[in-house]
Amino acid sequence: MEESEPLLLPAPSDNDSSSNYAPISYTHSPRPLRDLPFLVLFLLLSLSTFALGIFSIVRHNPNHSSSSFTYDFNSSSCISTHLSTNYSFLKSANLNKNLIWTLVTTALLSVPIAFLLLSLLRRFAAQLVYATLPFLVLIPLSLDAYWFVACTISPSCSRSFPLPYRVLLLVFLLLLLALLLWILLANWHRVRLSVHILRVSAAALADNLPLLAVLPALALGLLLYLGPVIVFLVYARLNGRVVPKHKGSDGEYYCEWKEERWVPAYYALAVIVMIWSSAAMVEAQVYVISGTVAQWYFAMEGTKPSRSVRTSLRNAFGPSFGTVCFSGMLVGAIRVVRAIVDSTKREESAGGFVNLILRCCANFFLSAFDFVNKFTINFAAITGEAYCSSAKMTYELLKRNLLSAVFVETVSTRILVGIIFVISALYAVADCAILKAVSALGSEIYLVAAIAWLLLFVVLAYFVHVLDNVIDTIYVCYAIDRDKGEVCKQEVHEIYSMLPISRNHSPPLSDRTPVIV
Template sequence: MASRDESLASDLEDPASVAAQPLLLPRPVAAAAGGDASVTGLSPSTNESYSPISYHYGRRPPRDIPALLLFLFFCIATFALGITALARRNAAASRVSFYVFDRNTSSCVLPSSNSFSSSFSSSPFLKDLIWTLVVTFLLSGPIALAVLWILRRYAKQVVYAAIPFFILIPSFLNIYWFVACTIGRDCSNAFPLGYRIIVLIFVFLLIGVFIWIIVANWRRVELTVQIVRVAANALASNIALLAVLPAMGLALLVYFSPICVFLIFSTWNGRVVPREVKGTSGEYYKCVWKQESWVPAYFALAIITMIWSAATLVEANVYVIGDTVAQWYFNKEGSKPAKSLRSSLRNAFGPSFGTVCFSGMVMGAVRFVRSIVDSARQDEDARGFVNLIFKCCAEFLLAAFDFVNKFTIIFAAITGESYCSSAKMTYELLRRNLLSAVFVETVSTRILIGIIFVLSALYAIVVCAILRAISALGENMYYVAALAWLLLIVVLGCFINVLDNVIDTVYVCYAIDRDKGEVSKSEVHEVYMHLPISRNHRSALGRPSQIA
């Protein structure tokens, strides 16, 4: 017995032996290990029995029905009251400024003769701006596909080639701004030389901090390259996600359109009334518009519904990605799951729609509280040490909710469990490798964001050069190029968000594999096995030669 304990202790001291063990002890292993925490080297809670976790095929039962019913109530109430507001609108709201007070009737009346005119003028700037944005939007799709193809085959070259641009582009823009402002008369007069030098040095200090971050995390870059390549292959195997998810966003815009119309026409519910005004020449009456008392309440209802709906669609996107990629991951090697995207959509907007609504409600509340915290941060009256502590705690809690919720909805997509059950099971699954989750969540995301920033900046420079050659916009071409850069970075940001969700889904699937002691995708295990599984365990990513 003593020799057995010594062998167990030696295995636990060996990092390679620990890395080979499942993240969570399945039921048979836990029963064999016994309940003595001193033997296993784990906390007592870790030795609990866990049901086997796997992808839930077949028909799923409805989950989180109360959240679904509450969401449907908000939607139906918003549309019902909006239709009522549209039917009861008063056309006088659009002509309030033309009403005059009639002393004979002591009411506001509309004069018989009124003329309304409107004019629209176009300019070369508007024409070039529209064409540039249209061309950029049409090119954004092929650019995203090209980025996906490059990440699959040349991820390492792209990452290492983009890293210098993370430094060169901000440095170039900093120097260019300083020189242009020094040469320009208006800018130099409005911004003295001393202030320009301070800003120049400050930006270079920020660039220096960024260089230090890159150097400090250089040993993680190689593993990040492999993680991004695995995610790109997974997304390429489910390429239809890049078409379905934008379609869901378009459906949300269609859904929002009548609500926006209802909000506009709800302000038309009221009447024109005279109001006594005291002026320098005495008292007189002015015609003003008085809304009905229920209109502000409807505004609150509609805004809450729109925020909840937008958050629900975001969570539905994550759910569909998680469900589709999980089917690909747990499918047999060399075969492709049939109708995986269709079943994912059916699960997301079918039995698990209540879970999606619950997750959307949580994230909508987090966004609302975060906006309150940001507003309080800008309030000059809300200062002091206590307020600072409160804001830091609030930011920590909000970030924790955001972090846990993302993995919770992915776990719900894989297992079909309810939101609360998925949150608990996800916590148990990721408890022993929290650092790995943070690594996957942050490092790869920052690398991908840096890549799309570089590509968008290069595209903006090309647009600026083309506009300089074929147009006569002058300095306005910089505004057009900046808007083109913004549009492209938004579209590529959506693509990177999809890829980021694929990375998280593959990570959860890998954790489930380790939990069961199985290997569903050998190429994924070859990469993710190098992730650290605890805060005290260093991964092998510091030795690039170990990573293929």
């Protein structure tokens, strides 16, 4: 590491607005309850869902199939025909043992691959990034050329896909790869900066390895929580009775299953609880990551905080659980609205000036929420503030220190996604070669390799999600340091001080190369 001058932070002037704010730091003391009304609302909805779900199991009608009932004109009602039902089950096809073994092996290897990736990012981030970037172009280029040749050789493919269309698709993909290469070269200084951001973030995550075990455990807990709700939804459908229904003017009747009136309302309640719970669990994971990393950041040099993950868990599901629920409610609602807006874009009937105005307004409010919500839960995990206070204080904190409220360094996340794409693709190629050597499969080998690639990519994408939240947390901690005129992590200041203020701003040429090499 080269010698560098000590980082000097500008002292706030007398008329600086920051002097009107209390200093911000990590709150270690017992935290008060925050956003209690949203916690109470979440608990009430959850308890109602479980209570009505148990009621649906107790009250379900075992004679729910209308096909076993016929209309009796004498009693003017539907009576059971007591037909013996013979279920014929289709023999399920035997799963290919190569697919099973491939998926099992991939699942087992994904964990050490993730830890190996973390170790490489911590110690050899530059070498890993620079070695991976060429494959982002070479792998799609090789697949494109292989597909073109294979389709040309295959009679069926060449007939269904004529040569002019194959050439057109080949040229189009080549232009996309050329555009990707140009973007990489045009943003090369940001790639170099991202290398250092990834390295310091990987070091923070490596010092808090229990996070990689706790976060999947939280996801498993969510599945165990939602499992009974799914069972309740199945049994809720069985609450009703078989009733006669008039078919038409000819006087014919038939039997029909009619659900009880409360069943649709219960479905709506259960779906709301499931969406809210899923979004709240994601926010809780972000809270735990932020609280743990913040304790690491503000710890004295050479010391490591004890039980940091346990403390963050206790805060997330204790005093700040209302804040987590509030954030999850907003995020869940925004995702539903965004899904509705995206679906209207794909519908041909959604045209017209009025619909265009409505979509523009919806996109504006969605963008405004992203602007306000960015870093809010990270700040709440650090300070223990309520959601609205955290949103306001985060924006003012970043504004006072001339930092962006919506931008850290998106190139870092994209590079991470590119790295895991390359690793997964190389793994799929190796898996395909092994299957060709030891199995008698034909073209099914490519399907097995594609599924293995997808499984490994999903596991590594979760790792990227964790590391991305670590990057955001360090950014907020760096802003708190600047606000107080302190330097808790010198290396972080040397790197994050070179981040652009906005997407359209680039640091001076003299500042584009970090002092850490």
